Amino acid sequence: MKVNRDRLAQHFETISQYGKFGETGVCRPTLTPVEKEAFLVVSEWMREAGMSVRIDNFGNLIGRLEGKRKDAPILMMGSHLDSQPYGGRFDGTAGVLCGIEAVCALTEAGLTPDVSIDVVAFCDEESWRFNKGVFGSRGIIGQVELEELSITDKDGISRREALIAFGCNPDELQQSVYPPNSIGAFLELHIEQGPILDSKNLSIGSVTGISGxxxxxxxxxxxxxxxxxxxxxxxxxxxxxxxxxxxxxxxxxxxxxxxxxxxxxxxxxxxxxxxxxxxxxxxxxxxxxxxxxxxxxxxxxxxxxxxxxxxxxxxxxxxxxxxxFSPTQCAPWIRNIIREESEAIVKECPELISGPFHDAIILAQVCDIGMIFVRCKDGISHNPAEYASYDDLAQGTELLMKTAVRVATKLGEREQGL
Ligand SMILES: [Zn+2]
The missing domain is CATH 3.30.70.360 (Alpha-Beta Plaits)
Structure with missing residues (x-):
């Protein structure tokens, strides 16, 4: 099982062209043609990693790697590809691209996880276009209300219209809700968006909880x-x-x-x-x-x-x-796995609180969650100056991959009643 750092770097370089402004800025608003183009590129990478791919009616891009136990609750990983209007290259994108790389490393090693793994690029995490975000993650757990479809952006385009233009069917949202208990656990890798790892000169951290x-x-x-x-x-x-x-x-x-x-x-x-x-x-x-x-x-x-x-x-x-949203704790058993697996990768992997919220805070309502933070320079985020090194991202991916394998095994054991 080996993470391919150069392939991962290449994926970041490619995807940062979609919505690029200036040298390093990214503006990739949710449910827009530029996000759709990014989805199509990322879909290819998901397929190359051995996943089947679909875009659901909430505007989520979902890749699935079949596990040994097809009916067991799945392991979900992911984050988002939409950005802030004056955003950078790593926020959200890291969780999606590192998730795909983790799966790719598994399949290249000929491994089949014990349960299926879904890697998701969630629709509209960022919240600014329709002033109510984490839409895709709320959607799949059945927490989107129909009235939300009539919220308009600053140009008067409603969420419903934007979904239709994106190729989704907002009249069939229920089809895209995951059945109760079908998600066993959720893992999200994200840049820290704060200065703690950088100030300690450490590459990766484990999240204890997310501010509400x-x-x-x-x-x-x-x-x-x-x-x-x-x-x-x-x-x-x-x-x-x-x-x-x-x-x-x-x-x-x-x-x-x-x-x-x-x-x-x-x-x-x-x-x-x-x-x-x-x-x-x-x-x-x-x-x-x-x-x-x-x-x-x-x-x-x-x-x-x-x-x-x-x-x-x-x-x-x-x-x-x-x-x-209520503040959320990451599951102690997943934190333990992250800590144990980190020991072979880095000397120190500190535990941190997340001030920003993430799709993980939503998924925590239906399953256990774990989060891995990757250092970002000076803690800068939601800004074109946002920067995380490919070496750090590759280390984060390795930790994500190793954690994913053990979490999938645990979910498989649970299914057998072990
Ligand atoms: Zn984010």
């Missing part, structure tokens, strides 16, 4: 007026109110020196004109924590603070929850 996010949309309403004529003390300026809220949220989480993080990353101003007092402002809050109780406390404080500031400025407000 809650995403809120806040709409603040005031009253529009002429910027020249309404005296300052008579204004109901929604943007001033929102600005106070944004600052208050940041300070509230910051002053406690906790691992909790809160980000306001998107702001819409209406009517967005230089000489009109802003009437309405919509902004998003992304709040995350590995401790759900603490996150809930902060969410309550944030809601109270928004109400208080709204009152001070004579504004009204509305808060909508876009989605939330």
């Amino acid at each position: 996010p809650v995403w809120l949309s806040v709409t603040v309403k005031g009253f529009a007026g002429h910027a020249g004529s309404v005296p300052m003390n008579m204004r109901k300026d929604a943007l001033i109110g929102a600005a106070d809220m944004i600052r208050a949220i940041n300070q509230m989480v910051r002053r406690d020196e906790v691992p909790t993080v809160a980000t306001i990353g998107s702001l819409k101003v209406f009517p967005n004109s230089p000489n009109i007092i802003p009437e309405a402002v919509e902004f998003t809050i992304d709040l995350r924590d590995i401790d759900e109780n603490r996150r809930t406390r902060y969410e309550q404080q944030i809601r109270a603070e928004i109400a208080h500031i709204s009152d001070q400025h004579g504004l009204t407000f509305e808060i909508k929850e876009n989605f939330q």
Whole structure:
């Protein structure tokens, strides 16, 4: 069983051409022609690795390597090929390409895993196009609601329309849901997207758990007026109110020196004109924590603070929850396998928490999960400067492959009742 580092590197070089901008940037939005082209290229690699390939109705690309026990719960691996609008070459892509390389190394060695292995490029992990992501992973476990199909992107294209243009049938989503208990475990390799491995000069790490996010949309309403004529003390300026809220949220989480993080990353101003007092402002809050109780406390404080500031400025407000996931632990038995297998590959493979969420957080609702992190330079991600070396990615792939074999064996034993 040997990972082919050069083939893996070649696959990264090829796929980073799809959606490329500048020297190293990638913009590959979900459910677009450029993502479809990338899917077709990756499909070929899946076939070369011995997998059968399909695109399901959620827009997931799925390769399957048949195992010895075809009816046993499968091992799933994967991540996503869609990127942020100003993204890099490795986020998500690593989990897909390293997953395929791991399978390829198995089949080249003439090995058949005990249970089948699916490698998946999940649809719309990134969330930004339709403001509600991890779509494909939620889809296969039956957590997509039909109303979501009518959410539109900034050009007014609905998810339904985008799925149809991609070749999917959004009226037959149920066909693409995996039956209960058919997924035995899920493994995801991902770049760390944080600075810890790089700062310790270590190539790979094992994830203990994933922070749970809650995403809120806040709409603040005031009253529009002429910027020249309404005296300052008579204004109901929604943007001033929102600005106070944004600052208050940041300070509230910051002053406690906790691992909790809160980000306001998107702001819409209406009517967005230089000489009109802003009437309405919509902004998003992304709040995350590995401790759900603490996150809930902060969410309550944030809601109270928004109400208080709204009152001070004579504004009204509305808060909508876009989605939330509980923090998730990686399965101790898979962490053990990762630790044991890492010993033959690297001197040290530290355990880390994942601040970013991944498709794994969704799969954790139906099966045990494990995650492997690969060092990325300076922790930079969601940025064209994102960088992981092919040597590190090859080490991560070797660990993924060895872990996959043992997890598949374990799933096979479970099926036999051993
Ligand atoms: Zn990702």
